[in-house]
Amino acid sequence: MTTLDTTYHQRRLDERLRDPEFRREYDAARRQVDQVDAVVQALDRLRVDTGLSKAELARRIGKNPAAVRRLFSAAANPELATVAAIASVLDAEIKIVPNEPARVSTRPRSRRADGVA
Amino acid sequence: MAWAIVYYDPDDRSTSALAFLDTCPMKVEANLLAVLDAVAAAPPPAFSGGGKWEAMHGQMGGFYEIRATGPNREQFRLFCILDNAEDTELAQRGLPGPAIAVIAGMRKPWKTAFTELDYAHVREMGSAYGDSRPRRIVV
Numbered sequence: 001m002t003t004l005d006t007t008y009h010q011r012r013l014d015e016r017l018r019d020p021e022f023r024r025e026y027d028a029a030r031r032q033v034d035q036v037d038a039v040v041q042a043l044d045r046l047r048v049d050t051g052l053s054k055a056e057l058a059r060r061i062g063k064n065p066a067a068v069r070r071l072f073s074a075a076a077n078p079e080l081a082t083v084a085a086i087a088s089v090l091d092a093e094i095k096i097v098p099n100e101p102a103r104v105s106t107r108p109r110s111r112r113a114d115g116v117a
Numbered sequence: 118m119a120w121a122i123v124y125y126d127p128d129d130r131s132t133s134a135l136a137f138l139d140t141c142p143m144k145v146e147a148n149l150l151a152v153l154d155a156v157a158a159a160p161p162p163a164f165s166g167g168g169k170w171e172a173m174h175g176q177m178g179g180f181y182e183i184r185a186t187g188p189n190r191e192q193f194r195l196f197c198i199l200d201n202a203e204d205t206e207l208a209q210r211g212l213p214g215p216a217i218a219v220i221a222g223m224r225k226p227w228k229t230a231f232t233e234l235d236y237a238h239v240r241e242m243g244s245a246y247g248d249s250r251p252r253r254i255v256v
Contacts, residue, residue, distance in 0.1 A: 033167030
């Protein structure tokens with residue numbers, strides 16, 4: 001049996017990524033997806049390390065076990081409130097970390113811009 | 118191990134997922150491909166796809182959809198199947214390993230629904246892909 005060439009997707013993607021505008025959009029989308037994945041995967045690792053079953057975790061946050069199973073198996077869009085509740089039960093917390101120092105304007109705000117004519 | 122991403126190649130190529138992607142706004146296409154690549158890199162049962170990769174239910178059971186929103190909240194969907202089996206079976210299918218098979222794509226205005234006929238067409242394409250040996254994919 002012949003083995004098919006399954007590289008078409010990568011070749012097409014490489015071609016599309018030559019367009020800087022497409023690359024910008026793709027990279028931004030991928031970062032967003034990867035961040036959500038990283039949060040849920042980190043929670044699941046923490047759950048396993050803690051020795052909690054998904055059913056027990058569900059009980060502790062007052063959710064249906066099926067909802068927690070879905071959250072860890074990519075069958076649904078995770079709700080931030082659920083993620084935060086799970087983090088809390090696992091003695092962890094969600095943090096937002098800026099990629100670079102916040103840009104603080106050094107220019108004095110104009111009185112007109114403040115609405116003080 | 119990352120999975121391959123393959124595109125079903127139907128007789129009528131105007132209905133293929135690739136033809137659909139070619140008509141998507143650039144940002145929508147970038148979003149759909151980013152989710153596909155993330156899922157292929159960390160395939161099920163691991164969580165991946167940022168919540169934009171969702172298992173379908175009912176008559177569409179066995180399919181997964183990727184959702185993206187375009188200008189004027191137009192909705193874009195890419196329908197996929199997980200193609201995985203024992204090595205010998207994968208060899209019969211012509212696949213070097215497990216793959217995400219992209220079957221079809223559809224778009225609809227905000228707050229409207231696809232018809233049963235639309236979904237039936239996607240299922241037909243999925244069945245045709247599943248029956249093919251070796252797999253009918255774009256190479």
